[in-house]
Amino acid sequence: MFLQIHRGFTTSVWFVKGLREYTRSGFESAASQFNPGDLDVDVTGQSFLITGSNSGIGKRTALEIAKRGGTVHMVCRNLERAEAARAQIIEESKNENVFAHILDLSKPQDIWDFCADFAKRNDHLDVLVNNAGCMVNQREVTDDGLEKNFATNTLGTYILTCALLPLLKKANKPRVVTVSSGGMLVQQLDVKDLQHEHGTFDGTMVYAQNKRQQVVLTEHWSRLHPGVHFSVLHPGWVDTPAVRVSMPDFHRRMGQRLRTEAQGADTVVWLALSPVMENQPSGKFFQDRKVVSTHLPMAWTQSSLEDENKLMEALEAMAAMFKPETT
Numbered sequence: 314m315f316l317q318i319h320r321g322f323t324t325s326v327w328f329v330k331g332l333r334e335y336t337r338s339g340f341e342s343a344a345s346q347f348n349p350g351d352l353d354v355d356v357t358g359q360s361f362l363i364t365g366s367n368s369g370i371g372k373r374t375a376l377e378i379a380k381r382g383g384t385v386h387m388v389c390r391n392l393e394r395a396e397a398a399r400a401q402i403i404e405e406s407k408n409e410n411v412f413a414h415i416l417d418l419s420k421p422q423d424i425w426d427f428c429a430d431f432a433k434r435n436d437h438l439d440v441l442v443n444n445a446g447c448m449v450n451q452r453e454v455t456d457d458g459l460e461k462n463f464a465t466n467t468l469g470t471y472i473l474t475c476a477l478l479p480l481l482k483k484a485n486k487p488r489v490v491t492v493s494s495g496g497m498l499v500q501q502l503d504v505k506d507l508q509h510e511h512g513t514f515d516g517t518m519v520y521a522q523n524k525r526q527q528v529v530l531t532e533h534w535s536r537l538h539p540g541v542h543f544s545v546l547h548p549g550w551v552d553t554p555a556v557r558v559s560m561p562d563f564h565r566r567m568g569q570r571l572r573t574e575a576q577g578a579d580t581v582v583w584l585a586l587s588p589v590m591e592n593q594p595s596g597k598f599f600q601d602r603k604v605v606s607t608h609l610p611m612a613w614t615q616s617s618l619e620d621e622n623k624l625m626e627a628l629e630a631m632a633a634m635f636k637p638e639t640t
């Protein structure tokens with residue numbers, strides 16, 4: 314009972330914070346402190362792999378990077394949507410170096426295969442942007458027997474990053490940027506039921522748990538791979554297809570208060586491109602170009618190192634299970 318009241322209190326505190334900071338006006342207020350020169354960069358010759366870049370935040374990120382000369386590898390699950398977005402990005406950026414790759418990130422073996430093939434065709438990768446994400450509200454299990462949100466948001470991000478690390482390490486100053494969510498602030502890392510097989514299934518909370526896991530992953534990777542710069546972020550509340558489809562009530566209630574896709578992509582682009590980032594410590598959680606706390610005050614969401622290690626070990630074991638012998 315007390316726990317339920319505390320959870321309700323934490324969620325209310327978080328929502329009030331969101332109304333102030335995660336909205337369009339929150340972005341505008343934060344942006345008044347941005348250094349406009351931070352994104353005056355030319356990244357011609359550098360390569361960027363962006364997942365879920367056929368729509369929303371990922372597509373806008375791909376466009377901003379293409380405009381600055383980067384070679385963009387779009388990783389999307391649907392050929393038609395990917396090609397349509399690619400054509401638009403090329404037209405708007407006048408950059409022909411935009412390539413579409415088809416991969417469903419909820420399919421672990423396909424991720425390993427994709428990365429092995431990508432490594433054969435590319436000698437390095439400068440920046441990986443883990444942007445693709447989903448909030449599936451009814452418990453859905455993939456053909457591999459994995460809960461769909463976990464498979465996409467956590468295991469997919471884990472395998473793609475691990476499999477691309479050797480290629481990233483061949484770049485001059487490699488970066489990995491992961492688009493998490495402020496929703497993770499209401500969740501404590503929970504490693505007891507990664508597939509959400511027990512209890513009532515709440516898609517919003519499962520998604521928030523996956524996003525907490527992405528933060529923990531980023532912190533661990535930053536310690537394990539000091540030569541690669543890792544960051545993770547909250548893009549704010551953004552008007553995108555994901556919000557329209559998965560959270561229709563929230564979308565309707567927030568209306569014009571939701572951020573534009575360009576506003577949502579701003580910190581992703583900044584983390585991927587800005588030279589300022591080179592002086593920032595690795596493994597941090599960002600919001601509007603600033604490092605912010607990964608916990609709300611008095612939310613009791615801190616996790617033990619033991620639980621964090623359990624997550625890493627479970628993901629390593631699952632990733633190995635799906636790794637084809639040939640890769």
Ligand SMILES: NC(=O)c1ccc[n+]([C@@H]2O[C@H](COP(=O)([O-])OP(=O)(O)OC[C@H]3O[C@@H](n4cnc5c(N)ncnc54)[C@H](OP(=O)(O)O)[C@@H]3O)[C@@H](O)[C@H]2O)c1
Pocket residue numbers: 364365366367368369370371388389390391394416417418419444445446447465492493494495547548549550551552553554555556577
């Ligand atoms: N919008 C917000 O308010 C908000 C807030 C916090 C965090 N985020 C995060 O921001 C990221 C981008 O989301 P968005 O809001 O820009 O939504 P979006 O426009 O719907 O973009 C999500 C992208 O992920 C792709 N995707 C989903 N499942 C996939 C899978 N299994 N394999 C490959 N690609 C997959 C989608 O592909 P399809 O087009 O084929 O579905 C789409 O390209 C997500 O990680 C989301 O959690 C968003």
